[in-house]
Amino acid sequence: MADTAICWLRNDLRFHDNETLVSALEAHARVLLVYTLDLRLFERLPNLSFRKTGVHRAAFLLECLEDLRQRARSKGGEVAVVPTSAPAAALKKLAEEIGAKTIYAQAEIASEETTDEAAVAAAMAESGGELKLTYGKSLYHREDVPFEALETPEPFRNFRKQVEKLPVRSMVEEPTRLTGPENFTYPPTPSLADLGFKEEGSPAYPGGETAGLKRLAYYLEETHLVMKYRSTRNRSLGPDYSTKFSPYLAIGALSPRMVYHRIKDYQQQTGKRYVGNNILFEMRWRDYFLFLGVKHGDGIFRPGGLKNRPHDWSTNESLFERWCLGQTGLPFVDAHMRELAATGFMSNRGRVNCSSFLTRDYEIDWRWGAAWFENKLIDYEVCANWFNWHTQALEIYYTSPPWQGLKYDKKGEYVKTWLPELADLPAPLVHAPWKMEEEGMLDGLEFDLDQDYYRPGISNSKWDWAWTRLKTGDASSPKRRKKKS
Numbered sequence: 001m002a003d004t005a006i007c008w009l010r011n012d013l014r015f016h017d018n019e020t021l022v023s024a025l026e027a028h029a030r031v032l033l034v035y036t037l038d039l040r041l042f043e044r045l046p047n048l049s050f051r052k053t054g055v056h057r058a059a060f061l062l063e064c065l066e067d068l069r070q071r072a073r074s075k076g077g078e079v080a081v082v083p084t085s086a087p088a089a090a091l092k093k094l095a096e097e098i099g100a101k102t103i104y105a106q107a108e109i110a111s112e113e114t115t116d117e118a119a120v121a122a123a124m125a126e127s128g129g130e131l132k133l134t135y136g137k138s139l140y141h142r143e144d145v146p147f148e149a150l151e152t153p154e155p156f157r158n159f160r161k162q163v164e165k166l167p168v169r170s171m172v173e174e175p176t177r178l179t180g181p182e183n184f185t186y187p188p189t190p191s192l193a194d195l196g197f198k199e200e201g202s203p204a205y206p207g208g209e210t211a212g213l214k215r216l217a218y219y220l221e222e223t224h225l226v227m228k229y230r231s232t233r234n235r236s237l238g239p240d241y242s243t244k245f246s247p248y249l250a251i252g253a254l255s256p257r258m259v260y261h262r263i264k265d266y267q268q269q270t271g272k273r274y275v276g277n278n279i280l281f282e283m284r285w286r287d288y289f290l291f292l293g294v295k296h297g298d299g300i301f302r303p304g305g306l307k308n309r310p311h312d313w314s315t316n317e318s319l320f321e322r323w324c325l326g327q328t329g330l331p332f333v334d335a336h337m338r339e340l341a342a343t344g345f346m347s348n349r350g351r352v353n354c355s356s357f358l359t360r361d362y363e364i365d366w367r368w369g370a371a372w373f374e375n376k377l378i379d380y381e382v383c384a385n386w387f388n389w390h391t392q393a394l395e396i397y398y399t400s401p402p403w404q405g406l407k408y409d410k411k412g413e414y415v416k417t418w419l420p421e422l423a424d425l426p427a428p429l430v431h432a433p434w435k436m437e438e439e440g441m442l443d444g445l446e447f448d449l450d451q452d453y454y455r456p457g458i459s460n461s462k463w464d465w466a467w468t469r470l471k472t473g474d475a476s477s478p479k480r481r482k483k484k485s
Contacts (some may be wrong), residue, residue: 004030004098008105013064014209017171017255020134024104030179033079036087042195054375056344059201067208077178078186088119098181107133109293110382138287139256149294159288168260203378204343212248220266230278236347237414246379293383300386305394313365323358329456332405333357335418344378355392356399366393402466405431406475421452428470435467
């Protein structure tokens with residue numbers, strides 16, 4: 001058994017079902033656990049006025065790292081958190097310091113991460129060492145699907161048909177004991193101030209493997225909320241309308257296989273074989289985007305997307321700022337954007353509406369929106385974020401915020417929570433206050449549209465149609481016209 005190795009932790013900040021860590025521990029007597037805190041993530045983006053990673057996402061990451069360190073100590077070990085703008089150089093230096101010839105790491109997908117992998121492999125090779133990669137990001141292992149990742153079937157339904165009946169690998173056992181190198185000094189975890197933030201982060205949910213496992217147990221066995229997921233998943237208000245597993249899956253504090261097997265165990269224990277299948281359906285969507293990330297690479301970052309669709313995107317900074325601040329005059333959009341700014345989280349329904357509005361109504365470059373979400377979201381995952389934005393901007397139908405507000409927030413509870421200035425407006429009309437003004441419905445209310453809120457500044461005929469429904473309260477979906485044979 002070789003003496004010492006490094007386990008380079010990345011988006012796998014957990015001890016349960018961590019194949020990378022187990023592989024290192026099985027082959028080496030001592031393993032140094034390292035997380036390279038990449039300072040490039042906190043730099044300002046070119047041509048935009050904000051950082052790549054914002055304060056809520058940074059705070060969530062630091063909570064995950066501190067939790068990981070505490071869990072490591074309970075096993076007799078520790079985790080070295082190393083701030084650096086050059087992971088390859090930092091890891092090579094550590095390897096030389098402790099005499100390690102092998103670095104173990106989970107393989108990533110996007111180009112920034114794979115470029116780092118190549119640099120680490122090259123740096124280690126200079127001294128006769130190596131980088132060993134394992135694959136653990138997805139529910140279905142790359143080696144278990146009936147296609148090469150570069151030939152991932154599209155669209156999603158074709159992908160789903162080929163994977164949904166495949167077995168999911170069992171989890172690897174969690175190590176009970178960690179042994180690191182002797183006489184190694186572990187630096188303290190950096191603070192938000194160390195990363196250049198003057199404000200405190202307030203992530204919607206606590207970070208770390210401990211919190212992720214607690215949330216999993218809460219959603220399944222403790223509250224049985226999983227039974228309601230199908231009927232509540234499109235809501236936006238409160239913590240329990242959806243699983244909230246996504247922040248922990250994104251950073252690797254929860255294993256996708258753990259979620260899968262716990263749901264399957266729940267089905268068996270309760271005798272309800274279909275409960276939770278909608279969650280597994282969404283996890284296959286997550287896998288689909290991961291596999292597409294391998295297949296298409298940087299094509300996802302083109303302004304015209306994968307198909308290079310021609311589009312003269314606007315770069316109107318004033319409108320973009322209104323969207324970022326939740327000042328568009330569309331309450332269903334503004335409420336979600338303000339929640340995102342305050343907590344680093346937003347419902348799936350909000351993400352659909354906010355991205356559709358920015359790209360279809362303001363016609364602003366969708367990559368600006370994707371970058372803003374990257375800055376804010378505590379559950380940011382590169383493939384899920386960018387492919388979802390790509391879909392809303394370039395592939396799918398327009399989503400009308402007033403209509404969506406009627407369907408999913410008919411009583412106005414969500415918008416009034418995040419837009420208290422609209423508290424006195426009646427629901428569901430609150431979803432179109434400018435239309436209320438046009439018809440004199442604000443007369444008698446102590447509410448001035450210009451002083452107390454915002455005007456949309458643009459128009460859309462679909463909002464006019466939605467207004468007729470808002471006045472009747474009819475949230476039933478319109479019947480689609482049958483095609484003539």
